[in-house]
Amino acid sequence: MATTQIDISEAAQSTEPQRVLNDLSIEVATVNGSGSQTANTVLLRAIFQMGIPVSGKNLFPSNIAGLPTWFTIRASKHGYIARRKEIDFLVAMNPETAEEDVRGLDAGAAVVYDERLNLKRLRNDLVFYPVPFDPLVAPCCPDARLRKLVRNMIYDGVVAKLLGIPMEEIHTALRKQFKKKVKAAELNFNAAKAGYEFAEKNLVKADRHYLERMDETRGKIIIDGNSAAALGSVFAGCTVLTWYPITPSSSLAEAVIEYMKRYRIDPATGKATFAIVQAEDELAAIGMVMGAGWAGARAMTTTSGPGISLMAEFVGLGYYVEIPAVIFDVQRVGPSTGLPTRTSQGDILKTAVLSHGDTKHLLLFPCSVEECFTMGIEAFDLAEEFQTPVFVMMDLDLGMNNWMSDPFPYPEKPISRGKVLSVEDLNRLGHFDRYRDVDGDGVGYRTLPGTRHPAAGYFARGSGHNEKAIYSERPNDYANNMDRLAHKFETARQRVPGPLIQNGRGHEVGILAYGTSHWAVVESLDQLKQEAGIEAGYCRLRAFPFNNEVKDFIRQHERIYVVEQNRDGQMHSLLRMEIDADDVKKLRSVRHYNGIPIDARSITDSIVSQEEN
Amino acid sequence: MATTTLPPAPPRKVNRIGLEVTEYRGNKSTLCAGCGHNAITERIIEAFYEMGVEPHRVAKLSGIGCSSKSPAYFLNASHGFNAVHGRMPSVATGTMLANRNLIAIGVSGDGDSASIGIGQFVHLMRRNLPMIYIIEDNGCYGLTKGQFSATADIGSKLKTGVVNDLPPIDTCALAIMLGATYVGRSFSGDKKQLLALLEGAIAHRGTVMLDVISPCVTFNDHEGSTKSYSYVKDHDEPISDVSFIPFFEDIAVEYDPGTTKDIVLYDGSHLLLKKLANDYDPSNKAEALRVLTEAHDKGEVVTGLFYIDTQRPDFLGLLNVVDEPLATLPESRVRPPKEVLDAVMAELQ
Numbered sequence: 001m002a003t004t005q006i007d008i009s010e011a012a013q014s015t016e017p018q019r020v021l022n023d024l025s026i027e028v029a030t031v032n033g034s035g036s037q038t039a040n041t042v043l044l045r046a047i048f049q050m051g052i053p054v055s056g057k058n059l060f061p062s063n064i065a066g067l068p069t070w071f072t073i074r075a076s077k078h079g080y081i082a083r084r085k086e087i088d089f090l091v092a093m094n095p096e097t098a099e100e101d102v103r104g105l106d107a108g109a110a111v112v113y114d115e116r117l118n119l120k121r122l123r124n125d126l127v128f129y130p131v132p133f134d135p136l137v138a139p140c141c142p143d144a145r146l147r148k149l150v151r152n153m154i155y156d157g158v159v160a161k162l163l164g165i166p167m168e169e170i171h172t173a174l175r176k177q178f179k180k181k182v183k184a185a186e187l188n189f190n191a192a193k194a195g196y197e198f199a200e201k202n203l204v205k206a207d208r209h210y211l212e213r214m215d216e217t218r219g220k221i222i223i224d225g226n227s228a229a230a231l232g233s234v235f236a237g238c239t240v241l242t243w244y245p246i247t248p249s250s251s252l253a254e255a256v257i258e259y260m261k262r263y264r265i266d267p268a269t270g271k272a273t274f275a276i277v278q279a280e281d282e283l284a285a286i287g288m289v290m291g292a293g294w295a296g297a298r299a300m301t302t303t304s305g306p307g308i309s310l311m312a313e314f315v316g317l318g319y320y321v322e323i324p325a326v327i328f329d330v331q332r333v334g335p336s337t338g339l340p341t342r343t344s345q346g347d348i349l350k351t352a353v354l355s356h357g358d359t360k361h362l363l364l365f366p367c368s369v370e371e372c373f374t375m376g377i378e379a380f381d382l383a384e385e386f387q388t389p390v391f392v393m394m395d396l397d398l399g400m401n402n403w404m405s406d407p408f409p410y411p412e413k414p415i416s417r418g419k420v421l422s423v424e425d426l427n428r429l430g431h432f433d434r435y436r437d438v439d440g441d442g443v444g445y446r447t448l449p450g451t452r453h454p455a456a457g458y459f460a461r462g463s464g465h466n467e468k469a470i471y472s473e474r475p476n477d478y479a480n481n482m483d484r485l486a487h488k489f490e491t492a493r494q495r496v497p498g499p500l501i502q503n504g505r506g507h508e509v510g511i512l513a514y515g516t517s518h519w520a521v522v523e524s525l526d527q528l529k530q531e532a533g534i535e536a537g538y539c540r541l542r543a544f545p546f547n548n549e550v551k552d553f554i555r556q557h558e559r560i561y562v563v564e565q566n567r568d569g570q571m572h573s574l575l576r577m578e579i580d581a582d583d584v585k586k587l588r589s590v591r592h593y594n595g596i597p598i599d600a601r602s603i604t605d606s607i608v609s610q611e612e613n
Numbered sequence: 614m615a616t617t618t619l620p621p622a623p624p625r626k627v628n629r630i631g632l633e634v635t636e637y638r639g640n641k642s643t644l645c646a647g648c649g650h651n652a653i654t655e656r657i658i659e660a661f662y663e664m665g666v667e668p669h670r671v672a673k674l675s676g677i678g679c680s681s682k683s684p685a686y687f688l689n690a691s692h693g694f695n696a697v698h699g700r701m702p703s704v705a706t707g708t709m710l711a712n713r714n715l716i717a718i719g720v721s722g723d724g725d726s727a728s729i730g731i732g733q734f735v736h737l738m739r740r741n742l743p744m745i746y747i748i749e750d751n752g753c754y755g756l757t758k759g760q761f762s763a764t765a766d767i768g769s770k771l772k773t774g775v776v777n778d779l780p781p782i783d784t785c786a787l788a789i790m791l792g793a794t795y796v797g798r799s800f801s802g803d804k805k806q807l808l809a810l811l812e813g814a815i816a817h818r819g820t821v822m823l824d825v826i827s828p829c830v831t832f833n834d835h836e837g838s839t840k841s842y843s844y845v846k847d848h849d850e851p852i853s854d855v856s857f858i859p860f861f862e863d864i865a866v867e868y869d870p871g872t873t874k875d876i877v878l879y880d881g882s883h884l885l886l887k888k889l890a891n892d893y894d895p896s897n898k899a900e901a902l903r904v905l906t907e908a909h910d911k912g913e914v915v916t917g918l919f920y921i922d923t924q925r926p927d928f929l930g931l932l933n934v935v936d937e938p939l940a941t942l943p944e945s946r947v948r949p950p951k952e953v954l955d956a957v958m959a960e961l962q
Contacts, residue, residue: 221961235954237947239939240710242703259957263949271935273946275710280736284703287696287733291707294694295672295715296940298947299707313697321694407958410951415944448940449672449692450712456669459685459693471640471685 033065035149045173055081157195230255232376242288316355342595442488496543510557523600649801649827680722699730752840759832770837794819
C-alpha cells in the first residue's frame with residue numbers, strides 16, 4: 001500500500017479530469033442512531049429538486065444505535081434508479097468502516113471525510129477532501145447535546161459545494177423535512193452552510209463529478225413503498241388491519257395507522273371507519289384477518305418471511321373456507337437473527353403454495369411505489385372477487401427506501417365486493433348453497449354473518465364439506481370441491497394483472513423478472529445492447545398464476561433469463577412447474593442473493609457470460 | 614256429508630320474538646352418548662331461546678376438538694366458523710371487528726384453550742372483546758383418545774393408570790387476572806346454575822369466560838379422575854346461588870339485601886347472587902383468586918360467578934369504531950375522495 005500523501009491541489013493540476021455530468025452515486029457511511037437520516041434525505045431531495053432523476057437506498061443493521069450503516073444516493077440523467085455497484089463519491093463518517101470503505105472504491109473516486117481519520121494515507125489514486133467536522137459544528141450549534149445530530153449536515157454543505165448543488169435547494173429540502181419546526185430546520189441549515197463555506201475556502205475541486213439542473217422530476221413525488229402500499233389500502237376501503245411488528249413491514253402498518261387517522265374518521269361522529277389491532281403474534285394477526293374477512297370486512301395484515309411461515313396454517317384454512325384476505329409480505333433475508341434488515345425475493349415459492357394439502361394462492365409483484373399503491377387496491381378487489389387470500393409480494397428495498405414516482409392515479413373502478421348475497425337476493429332465491437359453482441367460474445356466492453334472513457347462515461369449516469357447506473367426508477364431495485377450487489384458480493389466471501412486455505418479438509434472448517429487479521433489468525437491457533450487442537425482449541411478471549402471455553413470451557424466445565433476488569431461483573422453479581415441458585429447457589437463471597439490492601452490472605455480466613457458453 | 618272436527622292444535626310455544634325452540638336447534642350431535650358437551654349445548658339453546666335472541670345476529674365460533682364440534686349442534690340459522698386448533702379467539706376478534714352488532718359465542722375445550730391456544734386465550738381476556746367464551750372442560754383430549762390436558766388436576770388418573778403430576782392451569786383465575794369482565798365456572802350437570810350463567814352472559818357486554826366442567830364419558834369418567842361425574846357432583850361447592858331475571862320480564866322479585874346481591878347487567882337484566890355459606894363479593898379480583906386457590910388446595914370444584922365488572926369499556930368501544938358494521942359500510946365512507954389523494958400527492962412533491 002502506497003503511503004504517499006497526494007496533495008489535493010497537486011491532483012487537480014496533474015490531470016484535468018473530464019467532466020461527468022448528472023451521473024454519479026454517493027455513499028454515505030455513518031453509524032446508525034447518529035441522525036444521518038435527515039442529512040441523507042435532504043441531500044436526496046435537493047438533487048430531486050434540481051430536476052435530476054435520483055434514488056436512495058439505506059443499508060442498515062438490525063440495531064437501534066451504534067452499528068455501521070450506509071446510504072447510497074444515485075443521480076442519473078438517464079433515469080436509472082437501480083442500485084449502482086460503483087461508488088463515485090464516498091462520505092466517510094464512521095471510523096470503524098472508513099478504511100474498508102476507502103479500500104473498496106474504484107480509482108478516481110472522491111472521499112469526503114473527517115480529517116481526524118487521516119484516510120489519505122490509504123490510497124494514492126483517489127481524491128481526498130478532509131473536513132474538520134467538530135471545529136465546524138461547534139460554533140453553529142451551541143447546544144452540545146444536539147451537535148451529534150447536526151454534525152452530519154456539514155457533509156451536505158461540503159457535497160453541495162463540491163458537486164454544484166445550490167444551497168437554496170438544501171434549505172428548501174430542510175424546510176420540507178422539518179415542516180413546522182422552523183428552528184430545527186435553521187439550526188441544521190447553519191451547519192450545512194458552515195460545510196459549504198469551508199469547502200469554498202479550503203477545498204479544490206479535483207474529481208470529475210458535477211450536478212446541473214435538469215427538468216426530469218417536475219410533478220414527481222418521493223415516497224417509500226410501505227407508505228405507498230398503506231395509501232393503497234386506505235383508498236381500497238380496507239376496514240380492518242391486524243398486524244404484528246416485524247421489520248421491514250412494520251412501517252407499512254404504521255403508515256396505515258397514520259393515514260387512517262387522518263382520512264378515515266367519520267366527520268359526523270368522530271368515530272373510525274376502520275379497526276386496527278396490534279396482535280399478540282402473526283398467528284393471531286392472520287386469524288383476525290380470517291374472522292374479519294369471513295364477516296365481510298376488507299381485512300389485511302402486514303408481515304415478512306417469518307410471519308408468512310407462522311401464518312401458513314390459517315392461510316390454508318382461508319383457501320378452503322374461501323375467505324378474502326390481503327397479506328402484504330415485505331420480503332427480507334432469512335430466519336431469526338439472519339439479515340432481517342436486508343432485502344430479498346426469498347418468499348416466492350413457499351408463498352405460492354403456502355400451507356398443507358393442495359393449496360395455491362394469488363400473488364402480486366409490485367415493482368414500484370406506484371404499483372404498491374395500485375396493487376394495494378387491486379389486491380382487495382381480487383381477494384373479494386375470488387374469495388381467497390391474496391399476497392402482495394414487496395421487498396425491503398421497495399418498502400423501506402424512498403423512490404421517485406409519478407403521482408398515484410385515483411382509482412377509476414368502484415370497489416368490487418365480489419359475490420355477496422343480500423337479504424333481497426335471498427328473498428328472491430329462497431336459499432343458497434355456499435360452495436356451488438353457479439356461474440361456471442368456480443366462485444360461489446357467500447353471505448355475511450348478521451344477514452337478516454333465515455337462509456343466510458352457513459357453517460364455515462375446512463375442506464370437509466359439500467357444496468351446501470354441510471359436513472361431508474364423502475370422496476366425491478371432497479374431489480368435486482378440489483376441482484372447483486382449481487377451476488377458480490384458472491379463472492383468476494386471466495383476471496390478475498398481466499405481464500408487461502417490451503421489445504417482445506424477434507429476439508433470441510428474453511428476460512423475465514419481477515418486483516424491484518425491474519429497475520436493474522431496464523438498465524441491463526441497455527448495457528447488453530451497447531456493450532455486447534445483445535438485444536433482448538423483456539417480460540415483467542406482475543402476478544401468479546401466470547397469465548397466458550407469459551407462456552407465449554417464453555415460446556417466442558430461444559433462451560430466457562429469469563432474473564431474481566434469491567439463491568434458489570424460486571420464480572425459475574415456479575415457471576418450470578407451470579410451463580410446457582418443451583419450453584423448460586429454455587429457462588436460464590440470474591440470481592442475486594447478498595442482501596443488497598440487485599444492480600444492472602451483475603445481471604449484464606451474468607447474461608453475457610452465459611451467452612458466451 | 615259427515616263433518617269431523619279436528620281437535621284444536623296445541624298452542625305453539627314461542628319466545629318473545631315469536632320463535633319456537635326448534636329454531637334454536639342445530640344438527641344432531643355426533644358426540645358420545647352422555648357427553649357433558651351435549652348437556653351444555655342444550656343449555657345454550659335454552660338460553661338463546663329464553664332471551665329471544667335473533668339467530669341471524671349470532672356468530673358461532675370454535676377451534677378444534679370434541680368441544681369445538683358442538684356449535685354445529687345449536688342455532689342452525691346462525692353463521693358458524695370452525696377455525697384451527699387453539700386459534701378461535703383471533704377469529705372471534707376479527708369477526709367482531711367486522712361487525713360489532715353480532716353476538717359472538719365461542720366454544721372451546723381445555724386442550725384448545727389451555728394448551729395450544731393459551732397465547733390467544735390470554736390476549737383475548739386482556740381485550741375484553743364482547744363475546745361469550747365457553748370452555749367445555751373435561752381434563753383430557755377426547756378426539757385423540759384421552760391424553761391429559763393442562764386443566765387436569767395433580768393426581769388425577771387416566772384409564773391406563775397414568776397419573777398427572779403437573780399442576781392444572783385455572784382458566785378462570787387467568788381470565789380474572791387478565792381482564793375478562795364476567796367469569797364463572799359451572800358443571801354440565803347443573804342445569805339451573807349453567808342456564809342462569811349463560812343468560813347473564815348474553816345480557817353482559819364484554820368478555821364472558823365460563824369454564825364448564827363437562828365429563829368425558831369415554832376417557833375420563835372413572836374412579837381416580839377428578840373430572841368424572843361422580844367426583845364433580847361430590848365436590849361441587851357453589852359459591853353463591855345464581856338466578857337470572859331478563860330485562861323484558863317485569864317481575865318484582867323480593868329478596869333480602871342482606872343475603873342477596875342484585876347485579877344489573879348491560880341490557881337491563883338482573884343477576885341475583887344469593888349468599889350460601891360465606892359472604893362473597895364478585896367485584897373483588899383478589900378475593901376471587903383467593904377462593905380459587907383455596908379450592909384447588911382442598912380438592913373442591915368451586916362453581917358460580919366468580920367475578921363481574923359491568924363498567925369496564927369493551928374492546929370495540931376502546932377502538933372507537935363507528936356504530937354500523939364495518940363490513941357493510943358503503944364505498945362513500947371507506948374510500949376518501951380524489952381531493953384527498955391529490956392533497957397527499959402534493960405534500961410528497
